[in-house]
Amino acid sequence: MTASVTTIxxxxxxxxxWMAAAxxxxxxxxxxxxxxxxxxxxxxxxxxxxxxxxxxxFNQALGLDEDAFLRATGxxxxxxxxxxxxxxPGHSYMHAFGDxxxxxxLIAFQHYWLRARRLGLAKPLDAYCLNExxxxxxxxxxxxxLTAATIPAMPYAFHFDAGLYAxxxxxxxxxxxxxxxxxxxxxxxxxxxxxxxxxxxxxSGERVAGDLFxxxxxxxxxxxxxxLATGYEDWRHWLPCDRAIAVPSANVGAPLPxxxxxxxxxxxxxxxxxxxxxxxxxxxxxxxxxxxxAADTLLATIEGEAQGDPRxxxxxxxxxxxxxxxxxxxxxxxxxxxxxxxxxSIHLIQSAIARLIKLLPALPVAPALRDEYNRQTGVEIERIxxxxxxxxxxxxxxxxxxxxxxxxxxxxxxxxxxxxxQEAGTIVREQxxxxxxxxxxxxxxxxxxxxxxxxxxxxxIDDGDLGEYMETLELLYRREAGAMPTHAAFIDRHCKAR
Numbered sequence: 001m002t003a004s005v006t007t008i009x010x011x012x013x014x015x016x017x018w019m020a021a022a023x024x025x026x027x028x029x030x031x032x033x034x035x036x037x038x039x040x041x042x043x044x045x046x047x048x049x050x051x052x053x054x055x056x057x058f059n060q061a062l063g064l065d066e067d068a069f070l071r072a073t074g075x076x077x078x079x080x081x082x083x084x085x086x087x088x089p090g091h092s093y094m095h096a097f098g099d100x101x102x103x104x105x106l107i108a109f110q111h112y113w114l115r116a117r118r119l120g121l122a123k124p125l126d127a128y129c130l131n132e133x134x135x136x137x138x139x140x141x142x143x144x145x146l147t148a149a150t151i152p153a154m155p156y157a158f159h160f161d162a163g164l165y166a167x168x169x170x171x172x173x174x175x176x177x178x179x180x181x182x183x184x185x186x187x188x189x190x191x192x193x194x195x196x197x198x199x200x201x202x203x204s205g206e207r208v209a210g211d212l213f214x215x216x217x218x219x220x221x222x223x224x225x226x227x228l229a230t231g232y233e234d235w236r237h238w239l240p241c242d243r244a245i246a247v248p249s250a251n252v253g254a255p256l257p258x259x260x261x262x263x264x265x266x267x268x269x270x271x272x273x274x275x276x277x278x279x280x281x282x283x284x285x286x287x288x289x290x291x292x293x294a295a296d297t298l299l300a301t302i303e304g305e306a307q308g309d310p311r312x313x314x315x316x317x318x319x320x321x322x323x324x325x326x327x328x329x330x331x332x333x334x335x336x337x338x339x340x341x342x343x344x345s346i347h348l349i350q351s352a353i354a355r356l357i358k359l360l361p362a363l364p365v366a367p368a369l370r371d372e373y374n375r376q377t378g379v380e381i382e383r384i385x386x387x388x389x390x391x392x393x394x395x396x397x398x399x400x401x402x403x404x405x406x407x408x409x410x411x412x413x414x415x416x417x418x419x420x421x422q423e424a425g426t427i428v429r430e431q432x433x434x435x436x437x438x439x440x441x442x443x444x445x446x447x448x449x450x451x452x453x454x455x456x457x458x459x460x461i462d463d464g465d466l467g468e469y470m471e472t473l474e475l476l477y478r479r480e481a482g483a484m485p486t487h488a489a490f491i492d493r494h495c496k497a498r
Contacts, residue, residue: 049159068495389408
């Protein structure tokens with residue numbers, strides 16, 4: 001008797017499609033057939049070049065060699081994101097990866113820092129985060145500490161060429177049995193009884209049948225919206241930027257080990273250093289500036305010569321009302337879009353893949369599994385949404401766009417989190433939130449949202465001991481960063497692209 005085989009069809013390539021194909025091809029060894037359909041005639045968005053540390057878990061799970069992957073993608077290391085001009089012109093703070101300070105007993109570090117700042121015994125928050133100290137100094141290290149055993153390993157992520165990453169994963173996936181079909185999807189065939197997608201028809205006339213379909217067709221959502229009409233939640237009243245212009249440029253100087261997000265008149269500009277070029281983009285709100293002015297701003301502020309003409313993208317921030325409908329799971333841009341302010345686009349693909357594998361159904365799809373997938377997806381993206389909104393709301397700029405952002409009506413979930421911080425210096429992370437307490441702390445403090453109080457147990461430390469504690473932490477991190485090689489030297493030694 002022949003065992004049944006479940007066919008999973010991935011519609012679309014790009015980063016989302018090939019990440020899904022690599023994971024499914026690598027983890028589902030028997031009983032599954034993985035097919036991916038893409039057309040070389042259809043371009044991909046491919047501007048997401050910055051990641052967060054969770055991408056390392058994905059690469060490690062696939063067994064990818066980190067240095068080989070970085071060489072193949074022109075990658076550099078990322079220790080955090082610098083936000084320039086968000087609090088006010090000329091000011092810069094960083095949302096850096098890793099811990100900020102050290103907790104004492106049951107009390108979080110920020111309470112001791114808040115008290116020490118009021119007493120004049122502490123420096124700004126950036127002095128107590130190893131990642132930021134190293135990033136600002138242009139240093140990089142991985143592995144155990146160099147100067148003191150009590151210092152934790154420094155977390156990091158990557159900047160890389162998203163197109164080269166997709167090509168790298170494509171080779172990986174095909175070598176593990178994923179079947180790639182070249183062709184443009186011309187139609188979606190649905191089962192007349194269940195409403196499930198039964199097959200995709202290609203412009204060549206070929207029919208590709210499947211049991212489960214992953215929609216990785218980008219903004220258009222060919223299956224999840226075009227065929228199933230799932231619906232979309234529009235979040236532009238909270239995240240009003242609706243366009244972006246992207247252009248690469250030649251490198252100028254050594255690459256920094258962090259992303260830059262630079263506030264502009266009606267949005268912000270990214271600057272992402274790769275080994276072979278710099279990624280640049282201007283995310284903006286079309287209600288407050290024109291396309292021409294936005295392009296002029298970008299081209300006037302990039303470092304190095306532009307490599308090609310600027311490319312415009314139009315988008316609506318928000319999400320599908322159901323990421324999983326019938327037997328279709330939307331991933332990547334097909335599932336929704338949160339602008340790249342905190343480099344979460346690739347992570348949302350990664351988490352969608354992990355969630356699908358954990359809840360992978362027997363057929364037919366059990367509604368309870370589908371509902372749980374949608375619940376988890378909704379919680380995750382809504383908490384990320386709130387984190388992004390905070391950056392816009394807590395600004396100190398004078399332009400009309402930024403004034404409108406300060407006046408926006410916040411989601412209740414974000415309003416509650418801000419109130420906890422303002423009233424008690426407290427930050428609570430819910431179980432399924434992506435960003436840690438330290439991430440929220442850096443943005444709240446970095447953009448000048450003041451806390452009126454701290455935990456009373458932080459008052460039990462003597463003033464002199466508190467000042468010594470703060471000074472010791474600062475010196476530890478400065479000494480550790482000083483022992484690290486430069487970012488450029490680290491790349492040259494380990495993963496220089498040839």
